[in-house]
Amino acid sequence: MTTMTADRAPMAGMKVYHLKLGMWVFLLSEVMFFTGLIGSYIILRFAHPEAFAAPGVVLNVPLTAFNTFVLICSSVTMVKAFAAIEQGDQKGLQKWLLGTILLGAFFVGVQAVEYTILSSEGFVPMAESYHAIARGAAEGSAVIGGPLYGATFYTMTGFHGAHVSIGVLCLCFTLWRARKGAYAAGDLGGVEIMGLYWHFVDLVWILLFTVVYLI
Amino acid sequence: MATGEEHKAPPYMLVFVVLAVLTVLEVLFAMFADLPQVWLAVGLILMALWKAYLVALYFMHLRFEPRRLWILAASPIPLAIILVLVVIREF
Numbered sequence: 001m002t003t004m005t006a007d008r009a010p011m012a013g014m015k016v017y018h019l020k021l022g023m024w025v026f027l028l029s030e031v032m033f034f035t036g037l038i039g040s041y042i043i044l045r046f047a048h049p050e051a052f053a054a055p056g057v058v059l060n061v062p063l064t065a066f067n068t069f070v071l072i073c074s075s076v077t078m079v080k081a082f083a084a085i086e087q088g089d090q091k092g093l094q095k096w097l098l099g100t101i102l103l104g105a106f107f108v109g110v111q112a113v114e115y116t117i118l119s120s121e122g123f124v125p126m127a128e129s130y131h132a133i134a135r136g137a138a139e140g141s142a143v144i145g146g147p148l149y150g151a152t153f154y155t156m157t158g159f160h161g162a163h164v165s166i167g168v169l170c171l172c173f174t175l176w177r178a179r180k181g182a183y184a185a186g187d188l189g190g191v192e193i194m195g196l197y198w199h200f201v202d203l204v205w206i207l208l209f210t211v212v213y214l215i
Numbered sequence: 216m217a218t219g220e221e222h223k224a225p226p227y228m229l230v231f232v233v234l235a236v237l238t239v240l241e242v243l244f245a246m247f248a249d250l251p252q253v254w255l256a257v258g259l260i261l262m263a264l265w266k267a268y269l270v271a272l273y274f275m276h277l278r279f280e281p282r283r284l285w286i287l288a289a290s291p292i293p294l295a296i297i298l299v300l301v302v303i304r305e306f
Contacts, residue, residue, distance in 0.1 A: 015281040024284065028291045035295035043303050055245055065242045069235060075274050076231045083224070199274040203267045210263035214245035215256045 023193040027200050030163075034204050037159065038211055041152045051146035055214050057134050058123055058144055059153070060114060067110045068209050071164075074103035075202040078195045088185040090178070097175040097191075100198065104168040111161050115154075125151040153212060160208055163201050170194060230273045237266050 016024075045052050055061060077099040084092030118124075122131035127147040134144055174194045177183065183191055241262050248255060272278045277288060 016284055021284075024287060028287070031291040031295060032298070035291070035298055039295075039299040039302060042299065046303070061242060061246070065238060068238055072231065072234045072238065075270065076227060079225070079227050079274050083227070196275055199270055202274070203270045206266045206270065207263050210241060210259050214241060214259050 017189060019189045019193050020196070023196050027196065030200065030204075034159075034207075037156050038207065041156060041211065044148060044152060048146075048148055051148040053132070053134075053145040053149060058118070058121075058132050058149070059213055060117070060135065061213050063110065063114060064209060064213050067107055067114075068205060070103055070107050070110070071202050071205050074100050074107065075199050077103060078198045082188070082191050082195050085178075085183050085188045085191050086185060090181065090183075093183060093191065094175060094178050097171060097178055101168055101171045101175060104164055104171065104198075108161055108165055108168065111157065111164075123150050123153075125154045156208055156212060160201070160205060163204070167198050167201050170197065225273045225276070225278070227273065230269050234266055234269060237262050 053059075077096045081093050081096035081100060084096055118132075121133060121135070122129070122143070124130055124132075125147060130147040130150055131143050132145055132150070133139075133141040171194065174190060177190065241259055244258055244262070245255065248258070250258070271288070277285060280288075
């Protein structure tokens with residue numbers, strides 16, 4: 001049993017410390033935010049099926065499946081960081097946090113590459129210049145879907161990408177603090193709430209990947 | 216976890232393997248399963264929910280949290296269902 005600091009002392013009633021409770025309440029508001037986005041997408045897709053393409057026709061499923069795997073790996077490195085500091089392993093904490101940062105940045109990088117390729121193929125969120133064609137099709141082939149498809153796709157994946165980017169920045173701050181020795185076996189609240197946010201971002205992507213890319 | 220209680224180390228690597236396998240299965244199911252669109256969607260959503268549940272349970276440590284946090288964490292689910300059901304009636 002490790003000694004807890006005052007910051008991690010469980011609150012009466014909820015039986016969790018206040019930082020963690022605050023993060024959970026924030027994440028619950030995020031659930032409603034992403035529900036609004038995903039719900040809107042589902043409704044628009046049912047209402048205007050002609051504006052959307054079948055899975056894999058416009059979007060690159062194998063590339064994004066690989067990126068999903070990368071994000072899952074980053075969740076594993078994050079829990080490894082938490083497990084390391086639970087044991088008081090400072091080097092392990094820094095090593096796994098760095099791994100999480102690199103994987104998160106890689107995820108955002110692949111998403112940027114995906115956006116670049118898709119927009120060059122005419123898959124954009126703008127009605128005036130939308131001219132998406134099937135992947136691998138010759139220039140001038142029939143346009144698939146409509147701007148509603150591009151608008152919903154970029155809104156959902158863009159907001160998620162912004163969450164990942166902010167998460168990477170927060171992880172950098174956590175790593176900087178870890179290098180200064182701010183965390184210990186009995187004082188790991190910062191690592192734990194950072195992990196909660198990161199895993200939530202992973203969880204949301206798991207649902208987005210299925211809804212946007214596979215269905 | 217929340218109160219500093221000792222608990223058995225979560226099976227992180229096993230969860231990782233299950234998540235990776237489910238991701239591969241999802242992609243194969245979406246690309247090759249010869250099923251009506253509705254059943255395809257149901258199968259894919261069930262697999263995604265299973266993955267999300269595993270992440271929440273083991274990576275977010277909900278399995279080791281007090282019951283009150285479970286209730287708090289589950290509170291937006293009925294709200295989210297209501298939000299979608301109310302709006303989907305428009306079509």
